[in-house]
Amino acid sequence: MLGLFQTSSRAAGRAAPFAPPPASPRAPLQPAPHQATALKMRRDGARRSPSSAATRGTARPGLPIPRLDARLANPRQIGELSMELYLAGWLSFEESSLLGFQPELHPEYDRTIGALTGEPAEPDRPRDFISLWQDRRAFELRHNPGDFVLHQRIERIISVLIAASSSFSAVSAAA
Structure with missing residues (x-):
C-alpha cells in the first residue's frame, strides 16, 4: 500500500498522481493595469523589480494621492x-x-504586546504618524545601518505621508 505522496516504481518517471485543475470556460485573468506595466518593464529587459518604480517616487499618471x-x-x-x-x-507592496x-488592530493585542508594555490597544486614538516614522527611521539607522533597502522604503513612506498630509491641508484650507 502506497502512502498519499509515494509513487510506485512504475509511476516514478511520470508526473505526480494529482491531476491539474480542469480548464475554466471563462477567459484567463488579466493583470491589473499596474501589474501589466510591471510585466512590460520586465519584457523590455529592464533589470528592476516592479516595486522599484514606486521607491523612486513615480506613481501611475492621473491618480491623485489620497x-x-x-x-x-x-x-x-x-x-x-x-x-x-x-x-x-x-x-x-512592501x-x-x-x-x-x-x-x-489585532484582537489579541491586549493579551500579548499590551501585557508586555502595560498599555492597552487604542486603535482609534489619533497620533502623529509622520513623527512615528521619523523615529523609526532614526532607530533603523542607528541599529540596522546596513539595510539600505529598508531605509529607502522608510524614506519613501515618510515622503508619501507628508505629501498626503500637505494635500489634505491644502484642500481643508481652501474649503
Missing part, C-alpha cells in the same frame, strides 16, 4: 490609507505592508 492628515490619524485610518496608496501606485501593519 488625502489624510497623517499628523492626526489613527491606526485604522493608516491601514486604509496604506491600501489606497498601494492601489493608486504611490507605494510598492512599503504598503510596512505602513499598513498596525499591531493595535
